[in-house]
Amino acid sequence: MAATSSFTSLKLSTASTTLPWKSRHSLSSSFGVATISLRCQHHRQLRRFVVISMDAKPTILVAEKLGEAGLNVLKEFANVDCSYNLSPEELCTKISICDAIIVRSGTKVNRKVFESSGGRLKVVGRAGVGIDNVDLAAATEHGCLVVNAPTANTVAAAEHGIALLTAMARNIAQADASVKAGKWLRNKYVGVSLVGKTLAVMGFGKVGSEVARRAKGLGMHVIAHDPYAPADRARAIGVELVSFDEAIASADFISLHMPLTPATSKVFNDETFAKMKKGARIVNVARGGVIDEEALVKALDAGIVAQAALDVFTAEPPPKDAKLVQHENVTATPHLGASTMEAQEGVAIEIAEAVVGALKGELAATAVNAPMVPAEVLTELKPFVALAEKLGRLAVQLVAGGSGVKTVKVTYASGRAPGLTLTQGCFVR
Ligand SMILES: NC(=O)c1ccc[n+]([C@@H]2O[C@H](COP(=O)([O-])OP(=O)(O)OC[C@H]3O[C@@H](n4cnc5c(N)ncnc54)[C@H](O)[C@@H]3O)[C@@H](O)[C@H]2O)c1
Numbered sequence: 292m293a294a295t296s297s298f299t300s301l302k303l304s305t306a307s308t309t310l311p312w313k314s315r316h317s318l319s320s321s322f323g324v325a326t327i328s329l330r331c332q333h334h335r336q337l338r339r340f341v342v343i344s345m346d347a348k349p350t351i352l353v354a355e356k357l358g359e360a361g362l363n364v365l366k367e368f369a370n371v372d373c374s375y376n377l378s379p380e381e382l383c384t385k386i387s388i389c390d391a392i393i394v395r396s397g398t399k400v401n402r403k404v405f406e407s408s409g410g411r412l413k414v415v416g417r418a419g420v421g422i423d424n425v426d427l428a429a430a431t432e433h434g435c436l437v438v439n440a441p442t443a444n445t446v447a448a449a450e451h452g453i454a455l456l457t458a459m460a461r462n463i464a465q466a467d468a469s470v471k472a473g474k475w476l477r478n479k480y481v482g483v484s485l486v487g488k489t490l491a492v493m494g495f496g497k498v499g500s501e502v503a504r505r506a507k508g509l510g511m512h513v514i515a516h517d518p519y520a521p522a523d524r525a526r527a528i529g530v531e532l533v534s535f536d537e538a539i540a541s542a543d544f545i546s547l548h549m550p551l552t553p554a555t556s557k558v559f560n561d562e563t564f565a566k567m568k569k570g571a572r573i574v575n576v577a578r579g580g581v582i583d584e585e586a587l588v589k590a591l592d593a594g595i596v597a598q599a600a601l602d603v604f605t606a607e608p609p610p611k612d613a614k615l616v617q618h619e620n621v622t623a624t625p626h627l628g629a630s631t632m633e634a635q636e637g638v639a640i641e642i643a644e645a646v647v648g649a650l651k652g653e654l655a656a657t658a659v660n661a662p663m664v665p666a667e668v669l670t671e672l673k674p675f676v677a678l679a680e681k682l683g684r685l686a687v688q689l690v691a692g693g694s695g696v697k698t699v700k701v702t703y704a705s706g707r708a709p710g711l712t713l714t715q716g717c718f719v720r
């Protein structure tokens with residue numbers, strides 16, 4: 292009998308599992324109960340058995356290192372499997388016996404992972420903010436809720452941004468390496484001052500506003516660009532919200548804090564580097580993908596960008612010989628923004644509580660995709676979603692006017708009474 296379950300011990304409700312009974316389906320189950328179909332080879336008789344788990348806990352796969360306090364929260368409720376550094380193939384195999392998975396930014400939870408779960412995976416927990424490593428559309432299609440931990444690492448990321456800003460301005464990393472190499476290059480590593488300089492914060496969300504607050508404390512003039520940020524939040528911190536072009540054209544320092552989305556992918560490219568003030572300096576603790584890295588190397592070589600301090604890269608880890616990382620005007624850290632003891636402990640608790648709550652069916656405050664809908668309900672709902680979209684389009688045409696629509700005829704039928712079709716017409720002014 293092929294069993295794709297994590298259950299450690301199973302009890303069949305009948306003992307007739309000996310030959311000539313043969314399993315017809317592999318066993319798939321969600322925590323607690325499952326059914327299994329057996330067909331008698333001689334009499335071609337089909338019997339269904341209820342399978343009861345001796346251990347009705349869900350299974351949570353923790354695929355990247357998570358703080359102890361979070362693990363303890365998980366262990367009170369579930370079987371916890373901490374398996375780090377799984378290959379994509381190993382992840383796809385393991386996922387079919389898991390009800391939830393917790394990852395950081397290093398694990399790609401792509402469509403293949405959802406397909407491999409066979410419908411069992413119900414929750415993806417992202418122990419951090421950025422959810423660009425999770426295929427949200429695939430998650431939603433598979434009825435899987437994605438939750439993140441959006442608040443616990445904000446200050447850590449902002450502090451790392453400020454650390455990179457100051458280290459870059461004073462060549463700390465390069466000077467340190469040279470002293471360790473036995474050199475004493477006091478003239479080579481003359482830096483630039485921050486006080487009085489303009490800092491453009493690109494993405495004025497949680498991290499961006501904390502960076503702004505701290506930069507003001509350093510005596511910088513801070514402007515920000517964020518199409519969705521409320522003006523009163525910016526005003527309260529003493530920051531002026533400006534357009535993208537104005538921000539990059541007037542800033543001495545540019546600090547990136549927007550999420551990686553199709554709209555922000557490679558938004559820093561040949562064209563936008565050309566619009567920057569000559570000699571601008573860039574800090575990136577957001578995502579590598581918001582920068583076209585080849586274009587940045589060119590801008591650094593041309594002196595359009597004087598320096599860059601990067602915590603994140605398009606591919607992580609970047610190739611060893613990557614020109615960008617090796618560039619003498621680049622300071623690099625290995626995605627350390629969220630990596631403080633305090634932040635990791637906070638993130639671990641925040642995500643563990645969110646995942647446990649979601650598995651219990653509670654309303655998830657940090658859900659980042661559609662609310663949890665079982666796949667079978669989703670199938671039933673799909674035609675209604677299409678209908679709602681069409682009605683929405685119709686409403687817009689009617690409200691906007693000028694569509695030439697004079698009358699609307701609505702025909703409706705019910706699956707419960709297929710013979711009955713009703714049609715109603717209404718006149719549109
Ligand atoms: N390096 C790290 O370890 C680390 C740590 C935390 C967060 N991050 C990254 O930083 C990002 C921001 O984190 P946060 O907690 O501040 O998130 P957030 O959601 O609070 O803020 C993101 C802000 O970006 C804005 N934004 C969206 N599209 C934009 C655009 N096209 N141009 C400008 N702004 C835009 C949003 O309106 C929002 O205000 C995360 O998505 C994550 O990728 C990295």
Ligand SMILES: O=C(O)[C@H](O)COP(=O)(O)O
Pocket residue numbers: 395396397418419420421422444626628629630
């Ligand atoms: O988006 C985030 O929260 C940060 O990039 C942190 O990622 P990490 O959990 O991999 O450190």
